[in-house]
Amino acid sequence: MTSFSPSEDQQMIVNLVKQFATDEMRKIYRECDESGEIPAHIIDTTWEMGFISSSIPEEYEGLGEERSAVTGSLIAEELAWGDLSMAMHILCPSLVVLPILEMGTAEQKKKYLPAFCGEKYTPATAALIEPRFNFDPGSLSATARLDGNDYVLSGEKCYVPLAADADLFLVYAAENGSNQGFILEKGTPGLEIGEREKNMGIKALATYELTLKDCRIPKENRLGGEKGCDFNRIMNYSRVALSAMAVGVARAAFEYSRDYAKERYAFGEPIASRQAIAFMLAEMAIEVDATRFMTWEAAWKLDRKEDTTKEASLVKMYADDMVVMVTDRAVQILGGHGYIREYPVELWLRNGRGFATFSGMAII
Amino acid sequence: MIDFGLTPEEEAAMKRAHENAEKLLRPIARYYDEHEHENPQDLIDTMWKKRGEGGGLALGVVGVLVAEESCWGDAGLMLGNPGPGLGGAAVMATGSPEQGERFLKRFNEEKPVWGAMAITEAGCGSDTAAITATAAQDGDEWVLNGEKIFITAGKRSIEDSDGFVVVWATVDKSAGRAGMKAFVVEAGTPGMKLEKVEDKLGIRASDTATIVFEDCRIPYDNILGSPEVRKIDKTKTEGFKRAMATFDATRPLIAAMALGVGRAALDFIKEAFEKEGIEIRYGLPHHKLIAIERDVMDMEANYKAAKMLTLRAAWMMGQFQPNNLEASMAKAKAGLAVTKITQKAVELMGPLGYSRKYLLEKWMRDAKINDLFEGTGQINMLIVARRTLGFSRDQLK
Numbered sequence: 001m002t003s004f005s006p007s008e009d010q011q012m013i014v015n016l017v018k019q020f021a022t023d024e025m026r027k028i029y030r031e032c033d034e035s036g037e038i039p040a041h042i043i044d045t046t047w048e049m050g051f052i053s054s055s056i057p058e059e060y061e062g063l064g065e066e067r068s069a070v071t072g073s074l075i076a077e078e079l080a081w082g083d084l085s086m087a088m089h090i091l092c093p094s095l096v097v098l099p100i101l102e103m104g105t106a107e108q109k110k111k112y113l114p115a116f117c118g119e120k121y122t123p124a125t126a127a128l129i130e131p132r133f134n135f136d137p138g139s140l141s142a143t144a145r146l147d148g149n150d151y152v153l154s155g156e157k158c159y160v161p162l163a164a165d166a167d168l169f170l171v172y173a174a175e176n177g178s179n180q181g182f183i184l185e186k187g188t189p190g191l192e193i194g195e196r197e198k199n200m201g202i203k204a205l206a207t208y209e210l211t212l213k214d215c216r217i218p219k220e221n222r223l224g225g226e227k228g229c230d231f232n233r234i235m236n237y238s239r240v241a242l243s244a245m246a247v248g249v250a251r252a253a254f255e256y257s258r259d260y261a262k263e264r265y266a267f268g269e270p271i272a273s274r275q276a277i278a279f280m281l282a283e284m285a286i287e288v289d290a291t292r293f294m295t296w297e298a299a300w301k302l303d304r305k306e307d308t309t310k311e312a313s314l315v316k317m318y319a320d321d322m323v324v325m326v327t328d329r330a331v332q333i334l335g336g337h338g339y340i341r342e343y344p345v346e347l348w349l350r351n352g353r354g355f356a357t358f359s360g361m362a363i364i
Numbered sequence: 365m366i367d368f369g370l371t372p373e374e375e376a377a378m379k380r381a382h383e384n385a386e387k388l389l390r391p392i393a394r395y396y397d398e399h400e401h402e403n404p405q406d407l408i409d410t411m412w413k414k415r416g417e418g419g420g421l422a423l424g425v426v427g428v429l430v431a432e433e434s435c436w437g438d439a440g441l442m443l444g445n446p447g448p449g450l451g452g453a454a455v456m457a458t459g460s461p462e463q464g465e466r467f468l469k470r471f472n473e474e475k476p477v478w479g480a481m482a483i484t485e486a487g488c489g490s491d492t493a494a495i496t497a498t499a500a501q502d503g504d505e506w507v508l509n510g511e512k513i514f515i516t517a518g519k520r521s522i523e524d525s526d527g528f529v530v531v532w533a534t535v536d537k538s539a540g541r542a543g544m545k546a547f548v549v550e551a552g553t554p555g556m557k558l559e560k561v562e563d564k565l566g567i568r569a570s571d572t573a574t575i576v577f578e579d580c581r582i583p584y585d586n587i588l589g590s591p592e593v594r595k596i597d598k599t600k601t602e603g604f605k606r607a608m609a610t611f612d613a614t615r616p617l618i619a620a621m622a623l624g625v626g627r628a629a630l631d632f633i634k635e636a637f638e639k640e641g642i643e644i645r646y647g648l649p650h651h652k653l654i655a656i657e658r659d660v661m662d663m664e665a666n667y668k669a670a671k672m673l674t675l676r677a678a679w680m681m682g683q684f685q686p687n688n689l690e691a692s693m694a695k696a697k698a699g700l701a702v703t704k705i706t707q708k709a710v711e712l713m714g715p716l717g718y719s720r721k722y723l724l725e726k727w728m729r730d731a732k733i734n735d736l737f738e739g740t741g742q743i744n745m746l747i748v749a750r751r752t753l754g755f756s757r758d759q760l761k
Contacts, residue, residue, distance in 0.1 A: 002374075002425045004676050007365045070366050136649045235647065262753060270759075278749035278760050285752045286673065286693045293672035294665075297368050311668075313647040318665040356650075 004293065006074060014074050016049065021082025029083035032204035033347055036196075038086055046090045047121040051075055052097055060113035067101070069237065069299035072364025073244035077292065080248030084351040085204035087245055087362075092161050094363045095126035096170045099181055099234050105225040108183065112168060124168040126181075127157035127210050128360035137235060137359050142173040142212060144182060144222075151175075151182060151222060153190070153215040159361060163193045163208035170223065171212065172231070172360070179231040181223030190215030201350030234363070236298070236308045239316035241364040243295040246319035246355045247288060253330035253348040254284045261333050277333055284326045291315065291322045299364075320356040327352035368675075374426050381430040384414070385437025390723075393438040396569035397726050401561055403524065404441060404569065411445045412476040423613055424682030428620035428674055435624025436631075439730045440569030442621070447471060449517055451479030451530040454546055454610055458588045467528060467548055480521040481610075482512035482531045482575060489514075490743040493541045497533040497577065501591075504584045506547060508533055508577040511559070514737070518573025519561050522551040529556075529575060530588065539593045546588040555580030566729030615691040615738055616677040619698035622734035623674060626667050626702035629709040629727045634660065636713060659712060663705045670698035689751035696744035699735035706731040 006014060024042060032038050056062025079087035097116050100108050115122050130141050142155025153173050163169070169184040169191070184191055194209035223229040258281050261272035271277045298311040327349040331338035338345045370378070388407055396404050434442040448456070448471050455467050470477045488494040497510025510533060512518075521527035528550045536543035549556055559574040634644065637656065644657050653661075673694040680687035706728040710717035717724050735741045750760050 001367055001369060001371050002675060002679050003365055003367045004679055005366065010366070134649075134651050136652060138648065232647070258752065272753050272755065273760050275746070275749070275760070278753065278755075279745050281752055282696070282745045282749035285748060286697050287669070289676070289693065290669035290673050290697060293676060294668055296366050297668075297672065300366060300368050310646045314661060314665040314668060317661060318669060359649075 004296075010071050010074055013049075013071065014078055017075055017078040018081070020045065020049075021078055025079075025082030025086050029086070029204070030341070030344065030347065032083065032085060034203075034341075036203055036206070038089055038204050042086055043090060043121050046079075048119075051091065052093050053117045056097065056101065056113050056117055060109055061117040062113065063117075069240055069302040069364055070296055073240060073295050073299045076241050076244035076362065076364050077248040077251070077295075080245035081252045082248075083204070084245060084249055084354075085202045087248070088161060088202065088205050091241070091362055091364065093122055093124045095161075095360075096124040096168050096183070098237060098363045099126075099170060099223055099229060100183070103181075103224045103227075103229040103234075105220075105227075107220065108223070108225070112183065115167065122167060123162045123165040124170075125160055125162045125166040126170040126172070126360060126363075127160040127163070128172045129157065129159040129357075131156055131158040131209065135359075137172075138179070139177075140172060140174045140179055142171070144173040144175040144180060146175070146219065147216075149219050150216045151219060153182060153184075153212040153217065155212050157210040157212070158197065158207075159358070160193075160208050160210045161205055161361060163210055164196070164206065169210075171210075173212075175222075178228075181229045181231070181234070182217060183221045183223060184215070184217055188215055188217060199354070201347070201352075201354045203350075232309060233302075235360065236302060236312040237363045238360045239312035240295060240299045240302060240308075241362040242355055242358055243291065243298070243312075243315045243319035244364065245362060246323040246352065247292045247295060249348055249352050250284070250288050250291070250323045250326040253327040253345055253352070254281070254288055256344060256348075257281065257284075257330035257333040271333070280329050280333060284329055287322045288326060291319050294318060323352040323355055324349075370425075370429070374429055377426050378429045378433055381433035382436070384411075385433055385435075389434070389437030389441045393441065393569075393723055393726070394720075396438075396441060397566075398568075400563060400568040401571070403520070404444070407441060408444075408446055408476050415447060415471075423617075423678075425675060425678050428616050428623075428678040431617050431620035432624040432627065435621040436628045437624075438569065439621055439625050439733070440567035442624075443516060443567060443570035444520065446476035446478050446520070446525070448479040449521075450481035450610070450614060451521065451528055451548075453613065454481055454530040454588060455479070455548065457610055457613070458546060459548075463548070463585070463588065467550075470526060475525065477525040478517045478521040478527040480515050480517045480527065480529045480573075482515045482518070482529050484514045485511060486513055490740055492532070493544065495532055495534060495544065496537075497531065498537070499533040499535050499545060499547055499587075501535070501584070502581075505581045506584060506587065508547060508549065508555070508580040508582065511574065511576045513574045514562070515573045515575055516737075517571060518575055519558055519571040522549075522556060522575065523558050526551050531577065535591065536593045542593050545591065547582060548586045548588065549577070549580060549582055550586075553580055553582060565732060566726065567733050611738060612686075612688050612691045613681060615695040615744070616674055616681065616687075618734055618738045619670065619674040619677070619691075619694040622698040622702040622731060623667065623671055625727050625731045625734070626663075626670075626698075626705045629706045629724060629731075630660075630663060630667060632722070632724055632727075633709050633712055636716070656712060659708060663708055666701040667705060670694070670701045673697050689748060692739070692744040692747040692751070695734075695739065696741050696748060699741050699744070702731045703735045 054063040054065045055067035058064035145152045167186050171182045190213045192211040197207045262270050264271050294315040301308040330345040499506045531547050534543040555578050557576045559576045562572040677687050677690040677694040710728050
């Protein structure tokens with residue numbers, strides 16, 4: 001039965017994250033963007049909130065709570081409202097945990113999941129994007145070749161978050177033309193981590209290029225073992241997560257420019273009293289809400305284990321455009337001030353522009 | 365709990381509405397587009413018989429689902445269906461139980477009958493508070509004078525059946541909005557005259573009438589709500605608020621009507637492309653898509669965005685939550701999105717899109733009404749902006 005109302009539990013998590021985002025993330029996000037670093041207490045405190053360990057079953061030392069993409073979307077939106085770099089850093093281990101949880105073999109779960117149920121944040125990451133303009137997640141250039149009892153991986157990856165610190169990598173590569181995931185441990189010979197990337201936005205999130213030079217891993221490390229993984233479903237999880245984050249970034253920019261437009265006076269009245277400004281804000285409000293509900297619907301379908309490719313790719317495409325429209329207008333409403341780094345909106349525009357590039361960089 | 369599943373009752377109502385749309389509306393859609401002022405008598409009789417099956421004005425989620433399916437069939441024919449309509453909605457929303465009994469019982473009788481709502485005048489459309497039609501008390505009667513335009517089903521309400529029109533008029537011009545009241549004028553009342561029926565761009569199967577009131581006398585207790593002119597403050601008055609509250613209920617329905625037309629166009633082009641071997645490949649990166657695929661995805665995403673806003677507004681109404689902002693969001697988005705979707709669809713189909721051999725060009729004409737009536741897109745944007753900013757009418761004009 002149709003409902004747009006989060007459950008009590010979901011609302012509690014949303015309130016908790018919102019409070020943290022307001023009190024902590026929003027206080028330092030500019031500093032983090034300038035320095036390129038996220039303080040440890042942000043990561044530690046959110047780790048204790050258990051976003052990742054809560055959905056790991058008790059037999060693997062997690063809390064064994066029900067996993068829900070809808071709940072995940074709610075959390076991702078609030079975190080991204082606080083700050084996108086921090087949100088992606090906080091949720092980064094999910095890039096490995098969720099695919100193993102849903103598609104891994106019993107051995108893979110047993111071997112890798114307990115590490116994510118401890119008291120401390122365990123960095124882990126996934127490598128999907130490849131450095132070429134016509135990158136297509138559906139047909140990867142990186143390859144995996146079976147050689148006796150090993151897989152041999154080669155290729156180049158980029159936008160791999162936290163690669164320098166990660167204990168565990170999920171690398172996507174084409175095996176005979178079909179995309180599969182491969183679990184790599186830190187220090188695997190042939191896994192070479194490049195320099196930290198310098199990006200237009202999400203500057204506080206450390207991302208790296210990664211080269212696989214005949215990187216040899218045991219056959220058992222293919223995600224899902226002999227069955228392999230449902231790559232498309234992983235992509236859909238990611239599309240939903242990134243859409244939720246785009247909504248969070250857009251909402252931040254909308255709220256800030258709305259409040260600014262009410263306080264900024266020109267010709268004796270607030271600029272929001274002019275339809276030229278007011279109608280921009282109205283459209284921003286409409287599109288933020290619409291994209292959020294499209295995200296929820298795709299998440300809801302994922303939770304029902306239905307094929308979500310259409311919904312997830314439509315909302316991702318829509319969210320990519322929406323977040324640029326909204327953040328750009330926020331800059332426009334602030335006028336010259338919008339261009340100045342003393343104000344937050346230029347940061348949201350830079351971060352917002354990234355969504356069309358980000359692919360598989362977040363999962364819920 | 366966030367949920368997008370439908371109840372079995374909703375599924376069944378949708379299925380019925382879709383079957384009706386496919387079997388009863390689609391086959392005659394073109395004929396009544398080309399024969400503008402003819403009544404589809406067979407359809408009217410059939411729909412009147414079927415009205416017990418939930419064909420009436422249902423509010424909430426099921427209401428928008430049914431409206432979308434019906435308009436997927438034909439928006440004009442759907443609008444012209446007999447029933448209480450907007451006039452009946454006003455009686456239900458603001459009338460006393462005695463008035464409800466007196467005016468609405470005709471909708472249970474054997475012959476098809478219509479109810480209509482008359483607000484707009486030649487000199488005021490969206491600015492409904494500026495109406496000039498007057499109602500003056502004379503003993504135990506009200507005397508109405510003025511001219512009302514753009515009355516949906518106006519002709520059918522007062523000429524083709526024993527229906528009624530709910531007329532908005534002012535009892536005290538100096539009181540501004542506070543003086544605005546609604547009156548029920550029944551078919552056959554002397555002094556009420558059908559002036560003309562408009563020729564329109566689209567939804568031609570639905571009659572749009574001008575009605576003139578010249579010393580039109582109605583019983584005193586045909587006024588809906590209190591006759592007192594109560595000034596609460598300059599901007600908020602009960603009379604005006606009642607008129608506007610009706611819009612909170614109807615705007616999600618108009619949004620849903622738009623969605624129905626939009627989906628008809630989307631289904632049409634996707635089917636045509638499929639025949640030509642063009643499939644829409646979801647999930648591909650932009651550089652691999654052909655332009656048509658990108659266009660269709662854009663249209664589908666906009667349709668979905670409008671649909672989600674519409675469902676939210678309708679759901680809130682069903683929950684008895686105030687939905688003024690959300691209803692306007694849905695209406696503004698759906699009206700414009702579907703206008704653009706149908707226009708793009710005509711463009712994409714090339715010579716087939718422009719031809720009257722197919723219904724697509726008609727849907728483009730039909731779609732546009734949703735961006736105009738029940739508040740133009742701009743008026744709804746203004747409401748969204750005011751609500752979003754917490755601004756009064758004076759703070760944001």
